Amino acid sequence: MTVDSMNTLFSIMAVAATAATVVLIVGRVAGDRIPLLDQLVDWAVENALLLAGIIALVATVGSLYYSEIADFIPCKYCWYQRIAMYPLVVILGFATVRRDYYSRLPALTLAVVGLGWSIRHITVQLWPSSGGSCSVTVPCSTPYVEEFGFITIAWMAAAAFSLIITLLTLSSLADRDAG
Secondary structure, eight states: OOHHHHHHHHHHHHHHHHHHHHHHHHHHHHGGGSHHHHHHHHHHHHTHHHHHHHHHHHHHHHHHIIIIISOOOOOHHHHHHHHHHHHHHHHHHHHHHHTOGGGHHHHHHHHHHHHHHHHHHHHHHHOGGGTOOSOSSSOTTSOSOOBTTTBOHHHHHHHHHHHHHHHHHHHHHHHHHHO
16 A cells, blocks of 8 residues: 555544544433433443553554555654554553453553643644744654644544543542442
8 A cells, every 4th residue: 555545544534533423422421311422431431441441452563564564754743643652552462352441541641641742733734933943853743644634643642542531530430330
């Protein structure tokens, strides 16, 4: 596949992750008033660790694709987002296998930090005068990818972090409600 094809694929996944985040939040708020959404939320909660781990793995593979195959040099903010995302694959992988729900807190912490860096990166890309030149050779303000007029790599990361946060939070809330 070409880089353009991969950009489109990853962008579609980012839009899907953003939509899934909204649907899960609406489903949680609506509760049993919308039975289909309630069932979807229940399923997502039951599989939260696995789903979050898959999302982290796909995001990690995507970032490695961009740096190792597409030869995009990661900027400073991209590195910070990677520092938050890569350990999630290991943490959530072990948590899924061991059914270790105590791993949600460190995973949530990393995801929230990663989302913060993603939001900062998006802000710098939208408004370069906000301090976006982290390097002359690899400026954080210049997106390598811009699909559908707004999806950048930083947006892709934000979408992944947001869905991971949503899944882990819903799982935690379900445990609290059950106990």
